[in-house]
Amino acid sequence: MTSPFGTAAVRQDVIPLPRLDPDPGSVAYIDTETTGLGGGAGTYIFAAAVATPIDCGLRVAQFFLPEPGMESAFLHALREELERAESLATFNGGSFDLPVLRTRWVMARMPGELSHAAHVDLLTLVRALYRHRLETCTLRFVEERVLGYERDDPLPSALVPEAYFEYLRAGSLDFLEAALEHNRLDVISLVHLHSRLLLRLNGAETGMDAADWLALGRHRFRRGAKADGWRALRNATSFAKGDASATAGLLISRRLLRRGSIAAADRLLGWLEASVTEDIRLSVARARLLEWRRRDASSALSVVEAALHRMPDQAPDLEHRRARLRRKLASGRDSRRKRQSRQIQVEAFIGDSPL
Known part of the structure; x- marks a missing residue:
């Protein structure tokens, strides 16, 4: 994808998506992978997946930062994608993903805020509605206990930053692909989790005690x-x-x-x-x-x-x-x-x- 800052590495695909009931509506789901968990000016976003439900399924756009020198093109392309959405949904994005994004945009001399303010942090809802049932509220655990499936994930979350560093050092593509697949699976889970949370919010979920x-x-x-x-x-x-x-x-x-x-x-x-x-x-x-x-x-x-x-x-x-x-x-x-x-x-x- 070309941008005023050069070419951005983006790949897109559309995957089948069963009809969601209730339907969350026009929401862009975003999950980012970063070089660290501390935030701040030294933390880079090296991958971001944006999932948008469309008529024929779920469109997943995945943005990748091949090297730090291409960050402006990466950030611009990601911003263009998010600006098209009416609202955003994240998992702990209010505390992590969005603040890191704002920091990177500002450092790249881009506007630090999106034009739309609507944002739902699914982690906040999970804690409010399911904390009494969950030992921990990590996305992996929520998938197992709330959505009822165990993910076949090629890479644990803790190793994702190391996969990027290994790619930068030695060009290791297999390790990197595993990290990108982890990112892709994360954002797909958010779509299904949002629908389940809406069901619970409406009091329509069966078996509630x-x-x-x-x-x-x-x-x-x-x-x-x-x-x-x-x-x-x-x-x-x-x-x-x-x-x-x-x-x-x-x-x-x-x-x-x-x-x-x-x-x-x-x-x-x-x-x-x-x-x-x-x-x-x-x-x-x-x-x-x-x-x-x-x-x-x-x-x-x-x-x-x-x-x-x-x-x-x-x-x-x-x-x-x-x-x-x-x-x-x-x-x-x-x-x-x-x-x-x-x-x-x-x-x-x-x-x-x-x-």
Whole structure:
């Protein structure tokens, strides 16, 4: 590919792509390979793959830097490719790929920003929606655990920079081709991962459990989609078992209390407390509600004593609350007796006074 800076090394192909449901739309997926992971002015991008879904499949354009002296042509060609896209999708691109690209463009005296601002970092979504299921969020692990396939990769990620250095030193093409194939497989995975994440974001993925719905609800609330957040938290609560259901119920009850729906929050916590019997958080939350929102210390004490009976191992956390509630009730009874005594004295005085 020719450019104002010379010839850029680019190869393109179109591969079959099954119909994506949901369809991510007009997105350019980009993955880069660099000479190091530190970023900064000394880090070069030596390969970049850009995948764009088209009518007949997936178009993959792969850009390569044959030698550092050809970087301007490489960067210009890559920039031209990305400018055509309506939005970008990366995997950790917000923290790595795009900052390195901006640095290289600026150093080559090119604009440091693309004209479109839309960018989705798929790693951010993976962490928000799947972190509770994954030991690590590397792309390879996500492929295995979320997409359900094990990649036949010719080269581990850690060896990719070394493949480029070996090419520069000795012209080793086999090692380099393995690195470029790794780059190509990375970007193809992003397309399928984006579709799967959209399915989860829409709440349309089958087999979601309470922890999945809880993660989705939290993410939706953080993004300001309150209706979707409510729906996801309700779905998590409806499982009525385990830590995730209890957590979702607590989040809903707090929002109900902020809206002044005290009775609804009490009913929800009572139902969950009867279902998730070993979660002390539910009993404590309901006791607080009864004591401070309903001014019913007696019922709050009953909740705490029932929790102590169900969860004797939690006694250190509940005994202090029970003792305080007992003191509060005793103090209240003393105050009532004193008021009644004073009232009797006043009535007796009035009765003895001459008219």
